[in-house]
Amino acid sequence: MIIDIVTGVLLLVGALFFLAGTLGLLRFPDVYTRLHALTKADNVGLGLIVIALMLQADSWFVVGKLLLIWILILLAGSGVAHLVASTAQKRGLKPWKK
Amino acid sequence: MDTLYLSLALFLLLTLLVGMWRIFQGPTPADRMLAAQLFGTTAVACLLLLAQALEEQALRDVALVFALLAVVTAVAFVKRAWTAKDDH
């Protein structure tokens, strides 16, 4: 029962991070800040959802697979974020200033 | 519990729809591509929720493959398609 409640809360907070990431992608002024928003959804949002589902998993195999998916997304997300940001800088995109 | 999973999956699909605006708007190619990246992650989360709700193991494999393939498109974009002429 308690596990179900914890799962529910984690899922909801995770979904909230996805919402925040999406809104950030829409509202932030330039590539660099949007990257920041995107990685929140990638890392934290998915992470929370994965942890929630791990609590409900019925075998260690499923737990492992979920963890692998998250690690892959973490790796890919951070790698790609770096690539995009450094390429943007090389191409001369100026970071937004107030 | 299943209702929660399904409503969250639907919710994620809706955030995806909203995020589509960035693909339309740009302005730089990178912005469009970032939106597509977010699409990939959202789809992974959606698949994991569906896998739990519908009790279908295979959907986790689909999510795994999604997670892998997202990198390939992103790298293809950075290394090949992002050319200076497109930046405004």
Place this chain on the structure above:
Amino acid sequence: MTPVFLYALVGIVLFSIGLYGLILYKHLLRKILAINIMGSGVFLVMVALAARTEEGVPDAVPHAMVITGIVVAVSATALALALMLRVNEKTGQAVLPEDRET
């Protein structure tokens, strides 16, 4: 409306949109995208109709055909893109000769 017919309908609409785009737009990349969308529409109709079984176990034959179809579609796309690049290299624009604007 059951999900089966919903997706079959979506498939038909995709096919029609794809055909419209294939005929109307001149740039070869857009034509290639249009053919891919038409293909997706056909696949969607096939798989949707395969889900009409009673016991809830869909018919595996259309599924197998669609998987084959997806792989053929990607190889055809690769060939089409190579041809497009060739046309582009020779003429400077990626359109068919009859569509060329001078």
Place this chain on the structure above:
Amino acid sequence: MEEIDLLLLFDAVLGFTLVWLAWQTLSSLDLFRAVVLFIAFGLLMALAWVRLDAPDVALAEATIGAGLTGALLLSALAQLSARQKHESETSLFLRLTLGVLMFFLLIGLGYIVFSLPPQALGLSVEVAKNIELSAVANPVTAVLINYRSYDTLLELGVLLLALLAVWSLGSASTRKSAFVNPVLDLLTRILVPVFILVSGYLLWVGAFAPGGAFQAGAVLAAAGVLLFLNDWHLESKYTGFALRSVLVIGLVMFIAIGFGFVFLDRVFLEYPPELAGGFILLIEAAASLSIGIILAALFLGRDPSVKSDSCSDIDTGVHK
């Protein structure tokens, strides 16, 4: 809300988005935007397959539709000459006429589909009845490699033909990218083994659960694409005979095993049930290797054994 309602709502949103994305992809004048929208379209198609109870197809779409096709399109787009003429608007009359025609087509096709019986077994009974004979528990794999193996055999041929055609077009100019990024290098080093592992997993699991040769091959191809994107190239001593034998091994293995049993009084491509399991795995392993390498070679776009002189246009920056 009821779960069924939620799922139906999910389907409705998904269906609407698919149609809308397709329309926006095609009507977009900016080619890059069209390609990104098409990638998003592929992602959502995979979700549609999941909802239609077709996880095998979803796996194929996730690797190919959303991944490889996207990489192919992005790479081709980069090689188009910088100044593409913007298309002039087509006349309103033409668009209207075509629109009306397509509308009639839609009505006609819609009528046909809706007049089909809501329940139809198709061949599912036959597939289920003979599943024990096929030696695999996943019906889709059974259809692909056993019941309808002609399709799969010919498909391998189609892939090879496509590759031959691309090679015969000669070398499109390959642009080397300007910089080598240590992060990308590390990412490739970590991910390529994972790709290969997942590919093997999909191949193995294909016997009893969604997965199989095509999906495994496509994931393998993705590893190749990632390597090529990181400016990796096959050493020239492997590009000749070694590469070519890997390209055809799927086809050769398929035909050899197919013919092998002809001498034991069976028809072409019929396997004895007691041995079918092992042979199917053998064929699948060879086929996925071939499929993977062919798809990766299609991405590369030119015969690697032909020395290309077009690598001279490397732009400035740090080099390996």
